[in-house]
Amino acid sequence: LIPQLLTERIDVVTGGASAAYGSDAVSGVVNFVLNKRFKGVKAQAQRGIAPGGYAPNYRLGIAAGVSLLDDRLNIIASAERFHSDPVAKRAYPSIAENYVMGGTGSATDPIRYVSGALQAARNDGGYIITGPFAGQQFASNGQIVPYDRGLPSGIPGIQRFGDGGATGMDCCTITPSQTANQLFGRAQYDFGNVIVFASVGYNTASSSDNILPISRAQVRIYNNNAYLTNAQRTALAGTPFFDIGKIVNEYPGGETVQKSRSLIVNTGIEAKLGDFRLNVGYTYGRTEFDVLMRDTDNARFYAATDAVRDGANNIVCRVTLTNPGLYPGCVPINLFGSGNLTQAGYNYVTQDSVYRAINKMHSVQASISGDIFELPAGPVSVAIGGEYREQSLVQTSNSDPAVVPDFTGLRGMVPYGMTKFFYGSLGPAQGRYTVKEAFGEINVPILRRSAIGSLELNGAARLTDYSTSGSVTTWKVGGLFDPVDGVRFRATLSRDIRAPTLYELFAGQTSTVLSFSDRLTGVQASSRGVTGGNPNLTPEIAQTFTAGVVLKPVAIPNLSFSADYFSIKLTDAIATPFTAFQIVDNCALSNFTSPICNQIVRPLGPTNTSPDNVPTAVLTNNINVANLNVSGIDFEGSYRFDLGGGKVSMRALATRQIKYDQVNAPGQPVLK
Numbered sequence: 161l162i163p164q165l166l167t168e169r170i171d172v173v174t175g176g177a178s179a180a181y182g183s184d185a186v187s188g189v190v191n192f193v194l195n196k197r198f199k200g201v202k203a204q205a206q207r208g209i210a211p212g213g214y215a216p217n218y219r220l221g222i223a224a225g226v227s228l229l230d231d232r233l234n235i236i237a238s239a240e241r242f243h244s245d246p247v248a249k250r251a252y253p254s255i256a257e258n259y260v261m262g263g264t265g266s267a268t269d270p271i272r273y274v275s276g277a278l279q280a281a282r283n284d285g286g287y288i289i290t291g292p293f294a295g296q297q298f299a300s301n302g303q304i305v306p307y308d309r310g311l312p313s314g315i316p317g318i319q320r321f322g323d324g325g326a327t328g329m330d331c332c333t334i335t336p337s338q339t340a341n342q343l344f345g346r347a348q349y350d351f352g353n354v355i356v357f358a359s360v361g362y363n364t365a366s367s368s369d370n371i372l373p374i375s376r377a378q379v380r381i382y383n384n385n386a387y388l389t390n391a392q393r394t395a396l397a398g399t400p401f402f403d404i405g406k407i408v409n410e411y412p413g414g415e416t417v418q419k420s421r422s423l424i425v426n427t428g429i430e431a432k433l434g435d436f437r438l439n440v441g442y443t444y445g446r447t448e449f450d451v452l453m454r455d456t457d458n459a460r461f462y463a464a465t466d467a468v469r470d471g472a473n474n475i476v477c478r479v480t481l482t483n484p485g486l487y488p489g490c491v492p493i494n495l496f497g498s499g500n501l502t503q504a505g506y507n508y509v510t511q512d513s514v515y516r517a518i519n520k521m522h523s524v525q526a527s528i529s530g531d532i533f534e535l536p537a538g539p540v541s542v543a544i545g546g547e548y549r550e551q552s553l554v555q556t557s558n559s560d561p562a563v564v565p566d567f568t569g570l571r572g573m574v575p576y577g578m579t580k581f582f583y584g585s586l587g588p589a590q591g592r593y594t595v596k597e598a599f600g601e602i603n604v605p606i607l608r609r610s611a612i613g614s615l616e617l618n619g620a621a622r623l624t625d626y627s628t629s630g631s632v633t634t635w636k637v638g639g640l641f642d643p644v645d646g647v648r649f650r651a652t653l654s655r656d657i658r659a660p661t662l663y664e665l666f667a668g669q670t671s672t673v674l675s676f677s678d679r680l681t682g683v684q685a686s687s688r689g690v691t692g693g694n695p696n697l698t699p700e701i702a703q704t705f706t707a708g709v710v711l712k713p714v715a716i717p718n719l720s721f722s723a724d725y726f727s728i729k730l731t732d733a734i735a736t737p738f739t740a741f742q743i744v745d746n747c748a749l750s751n752f753t754s755p756i757c758n759q760i761v762r763p764l765g766p767t768n769t770s771p772d773n774v775p776t777a778v779l780t781n782n783i784n785v786a787n788l789n790v791s792g793i794d795f796e797g798s799y800r801f802d803l804g805g806g807k808v809s810m811r812a813l814a815t816r817q818i819k820y821d822q823v824n825a826p827g828q829p830v831l832k
Contacts, residue, residue, distance in 0.1 A: 161342075161361065161363055161424065162192050163194065163223070163238045163240070163342065163344035163361065164240060165202060165204060165222070165223035165238045165240065166194050166195055166238050166344065167192055167193070167194060167195070168193050168194060170191065170192055170193070171189070171190075171191040171193060172188065172190055172191075173185075173188050173189040173191070174188045174706060174724065174726050174794060177189040177656065178622065178636075178654065178655070178656035178657055179601075179621055179622045179634045179636045179654065179655075179656075180601060180620045180622075180636065182547075182597075182622075184657070184658050184659055185658075186656045186657055186700055186702045186730065187656070187658075187702060187704075187728055187730075194236075194346070195225075195236070196234060196236065196348065196357075197227065197234050197236075198223065198236050199225045199226065199227055200224070200225060201222070201223070201224045202222070202223050202224075203221065203222045203223075204219060204220065204222075204240075205218075205219070206218060206219040206220075210247070214245070214247055214248070214251045215244060215245055215246070215247045215251075215335070216244075216245050217242070217243060217244035217245065218242070218243055219241070220240070220242075221238065221239065221240035221241070222238065222239055222240075223236070223237070223238035223239075224236070224237055224238075231350075232349055232350040232351075233347070233349050233350075234347070234348050234349075234350075235345075235346070235347045236345070236346050236347075237343075237344065238343075238344045238345075239341075239342065239343050239344075240340075240341070240342045241339075241342070242338070242340045243338065243339045243340075244335075244337065244338045245337055246333045246335060246336050246337040246369055247333060247334045247335045248332075248333050248334070249327075249329050249330075249331060249332050249334055250329045250330060251334070252334065253329075255329065255334075256329055257275050257276065258275065258276055258278060258326050259274070259275050259277065260273070260274060260277040260315065261273055262274065262313065262314065262315030263315070266749065272314070274313045274314070274315065274318070274320060275320070276310075276311075276320040276321045277313060277315070277318050277319075277320060277326075278310065278318065278319055278320070278321065278323075278324025278325055278326050279317065279319075279324050279325045279326065279405070279407075279675075279684075280309070280317055280318060280319040280324050280684070281317065281405045281684045282375065282376070282377060282404075282405025282406055282407055283297060283324055283325030283406075283407060284325060284328075284406075285297050285298040285299055285300065285323075285496070285498050286298040286379075286404040286405070286406045286495055286497070287307060287323075287325070287404060287405045287406075288304070288307075288402060288404050289402070289403040289404060289405055291396065291399050291401070291402025291403070292395060292396060292397065292399055293392075293395070293402060294402070295307060297323060298404070298497045300497045300498045300499060300500075302389070302494075302496040302497045302500065304392060307322075307323050308321075308322040308323040309322050309323075309324075310322020310323070315677075316679070316684075317675075317676070317684045325375075325405070325407045326407070327373060327375070327407065327409065327413075330409070330412065331370065331372070331373050331412055332370045332371060332372065332373075332412070333369040333370050335369070336367040336368055336369030336416075337367060337368045337369070338365070338366075338367045339365065339366050339367070340363070340364070340366075341363065341364045341365070342362075342363045343362045343363070344359070344360070344361045344362075345359065345360050346358070346359035346360075347359075353431060353433075354430070354431045354432075355429065355430040356428075356429050357427065357428060357429075357430070358425075358426070359424075359425070359426045360423075360424070360425050360426075361424040361425075362421075362422070362423050364419070364420065364422075365419070365420045366417065366418065366419045366420075367417070367418045368416065368418075370413040370415050370416070371413050371415075371416050371453070371583060372413055372414075372583065373407060373408050373409055373411060373412070373413045373414075374406075374407070374461075374509070374510075374582075375406070375407045375408070375675075376405065376406050376686065377684055377685070377686035378403045378405060378575070378686065379403065379404050379405075379406055379495060379573075380401050380402075380403055380571070380573035381402055381404060381495075382401045382466060383399060383400055383401060384468055385466070385467055385468070386467045386468050386469045386475040387467060387475070387494040387495075387496050387500075388496075401573075404495065405684075408506075409498070410498065410499050410501060411501070411506055414454035414455050414456075414583070415453075415454045416451065416453045416454070417453075418449070418450070418451050419449075419450045419451075420447060420448065420450070421447070421448045422445070422446070422447040422448075423444075423445070423446045423447075424443070424444070424445045425443070425445075426441065426442070426443045426444075427442055428440050428442060428525075429441075433528075435531055436529065436530030437528070437529050437530060438526075438528050439526065439527050439528075439529075439545075440525070440526045441524070441525045441526075442522075442524050442525075443521070443522075443525075444521065444523075445519070445520065445521040445523075446519070446520050446521075447518070447519045448516065448517075448518050449516065449517045450514070450515075450516045451514065451516075452513075452514050453512070453514075453581075453584050454510050454511075454512060454513075455510065455511065455513040455559075455582055455584055456509055456511075456581065456582040456583070457509060457510065457511040457581060458567075458574070458579065458580060458581065458582055459487075459565055459566065459567055459570070459580070460487065460490070460508055460509045461509045461582070462567065462570050462574055463478075463479045463490050463569070463570060464490060464491055464492055464508060464509050465493060465495060466478040466479065466570070467492035467493065467494070468481070476490075476492060477490035477491070477492050478571070479569045479570060482569060483568070483569035486568065487569070489508065490508065491505045491508040491509075492505065493505035493506075493508075493509060511581075512558075513558065513580075513583075513584055513585070514557070514558050514559075515556060515557035515559065515586045516555065516556050516557075517553065517555040517589075518553070518554045518555075519551070519552070519553055519662065520551065521549065521551045522549070522550045523547060523548070523549040523550075524547065524548045524549075525545065525546070525547045526545055526546060526547075527543055527546075528543070528544060528545065529541070529542065529543035529544075529601075530542070530543075535604070535605055535606075537605035537606055537607050537608035537614075537615075537616070538605035538608055539605070540602065540603070540604050541602070541603045542600070542601065542602050542603075543599075543600070543601040544600045544601075545598075545599055546596070546598045546599070547595070547596075547597045548594070548595070548596055548597075549594065549595040549597075550592065550594045550595075551592065551593060551594075551595075551662055552592035552662070553589060553590065553591050553592070553662040553663065553666055554589070555588055555589035555667070556588055557586045557587060557588050557668065558580075559579070559580055559581045559584065559585045559586055560585070560587045560669070561579045561580075561585035561586075561587055561669050561671035561688075561690065563580070565578070565580045575686070579671055582673060583672065583673050584672060585669075585670065585671035585672075585688075586669075586670050586671075587668030587692065589663075589667050589693060590666065591662060591665055591693070591695070592662075593627045593628045593662070593665070594626075594627045595624060595625070595626055595627070595659075596625045597622060597623070597624045597625075598622070598623050599620065599621065599623075600620065600622075601618070601619070602619050602620075603616060603617075604616060604617050604618070612643065613641060613642050613643035613644060614641070614642040615642075616639065616640050617637070617638070617639045618637075618638050618639065618640075619638070620635065621633065621634070621635045621636075622634045622635070624657070624659075626659055626699070628659075628660075628695065628697075629659065629660075629698045629699060632657055632699055632701075634654070634655050634656055635654065635655050636652055636653065636654035636655070637653055638652035638653070638654075639651055646711060646712045646714045647710075647712075649708070649709050649710075650707070650708055650709075650710065651705075651707040651708075652705070652706045652707075653704070653705050654704045654705075655704075656701075656702040656704055657701055657702070658734075659699045659700075660694075660698075660699070660734055660782075663693065664693060664694065664697055664734055664782050665693050665694065665695050665697055666693045666695065667691075667692055667693035668692060668693070669690060669691070669692040670691050670692060671689070671690050671777075672688065672689045673686065673687075673689075674686070674687045674688060674740055675687075676741060676744055678744075678774055678775060679748040680767070680768075680769055680773070681773050681774055682769075682771070683771050683774050685774045685775055686774075687776060687777060687778060688776065688778070689740035689777070689778050689780060690777045690778070690779050691736065691780045691781055691782075692781060694781050694782050697734055697782060697783070697784060698784055700730060700731070700732055700734055700784070701730070701731050701732055702728050702730045702731075703728075703729045704726070704727070704728050704729075705726070705727045706724055706725065706726045706727075707724070707725050708723055708725060708794075709722065709724075710722045718799060718801060719799045720797065720798045721796070721797045721798075722794075722795070722796045722797075723793055723794070723795050723796075724793065724794045725791070725792075726790075726791060726792060726793070727789075727790070727791040728788070728791070729787075729789050729790075730786075730787065730790075731787050732784040732785075732787075733784070733785075733786035733787060733788055734782050734783070734784060735783070735785065735786035735824060736780045736781065736783075737824040737825035737828070738756070738780070738824065738825075739780065740778040740780055743756055743759050743760065743778055743780065744760065744775075744778060752766065752767055759778060759780070760775050760777075760778055760779075761775060761777040761778070761779065762774075762775055762776065763776060785824070785825045785826065786822065786824050786825065787822070787823045788821070788822050788823075789820075789821040789822075790817070790819060790820050791817075791818045791819040792815055792816055792818045792819070793815070793816045793818070794813070794815050795812075795813065795814045795815070796811070796812070796813050796814075797811070797812045797813075798810065798811040798812075820832060
């Protein structure tokens, strides 16, 4: 969203920024400053490629500026484009070594990595889980053959080598293709004591990648399945069904396409009123974000896998005989062996999961600043102002996990809690909030070139009222001390906040696929991770202290060095205390007695060990629970000098982290 070719400089402020810059600047500010009076033309062309010849990318841009009417009218504009090709898994042969991480991190079960890791209960051909053929697999020709269990890995559900399954090297992308386009224009006119300006930015972006292939931990196969041989049906000896674990690697995985469009309009006036300066502005922003994912439609998948023969000995979906017209166009699919799923069958069971999110913002700002009176050391400067901001979110989706899909006509093989789509399910969302802010700043010079140097103190306060969580106050006090020329000491103490975003407050329920070994039932589970917005969130609060020194040696013009210590103590941080997998692990470590086990949804209760009690969902939501304590030192050095009629500028930055203590939830250990 930032016009890079027109960016004059980037100011970074660590800590103490909420009161001065805005209420959400909890840990600092990155301030992009545009060159509003740029004149001339400049262009950029950049080309890159990764070692090995993949992921080519390019960047193109042009910017222009002109001054007219005796330099009263300034017009600047820029256009930029960036593109990068995707990186496929096959570009990194080492991925085929299949390293995975296991262990819970406890003394008896430490974190470890193993190579040659394969899923022990699903593979390309189809691993047979239950029934007379249990422990065997389907070969490519559909015959049932022995299964090589390889070596133990010490990780539940994972074996090393052998005939286990893994996502194929031709399946997926590591990074998506990315394309971004940007247009920006700004004009301002100087009437003398009044400057009127307006800017417009329009941006589009898109990305595309291939996610995981069709992969199921458990697919039910009935004894009259049309793709079973007569010998296999005979060997079932009246067993009504059996289950297989299957990975479909012959197709590249569903494509996911994301597109966004953003419009930002900013207009206002800057006026001189005697010794004061007035600024009034209005900002409008709108972003549309669309996602299309080619995903498995669960109802179609289960209808297609239940393949039987009709009266004319044709292979059809059973549901077309039992419930004609319920699944029009149903194409039966063969999951036995590798390479037997036809393109027509794949096209039928995969459909488009789509959602759209629209964010809007209206913001009105006003401030007035100037010197109010003189002290012996100089003028006392003040600034006061306010802002009214309204932000809204509307999200629509065809994959709402809260809507129970219609599985009418299908045999009892659909797992409990199954959603419309397999990998990604996102619920609708709608919400808005308003923010009212009033602020004041003051700078007071105490000493000016006295016997002990120069000293000035500054302070700021901001009152912010959120329609969702009420009022909160932020403040800062600071000072600058210059004992001699070229040496400056600075310090700031502040209280800062960050309010929850629209998504954190109002995001619809989101559901993703989880696969893990369920230690309660002993079953390799295929479950869902469910999360969503929390309208009861309150702002994060930080206590921040910074202190440092700036050195500009008089004997070496244009040389500057600074070192600043910072300490940020964040409380009530918005976070999901644990990932879904951590919830599963921590529940098991407590012998299934911890309150965290309540976030695991089971159809038969939290302690029933029946194989039918596999988790149907693991719930994760943002809450105000985390604490963070961070400290360190920022270093910066710069030097400028003339060379051959031009100028050379060098700059170096570094940070030394001293402390990083994080507590995800009360009673949890400190993470360092």
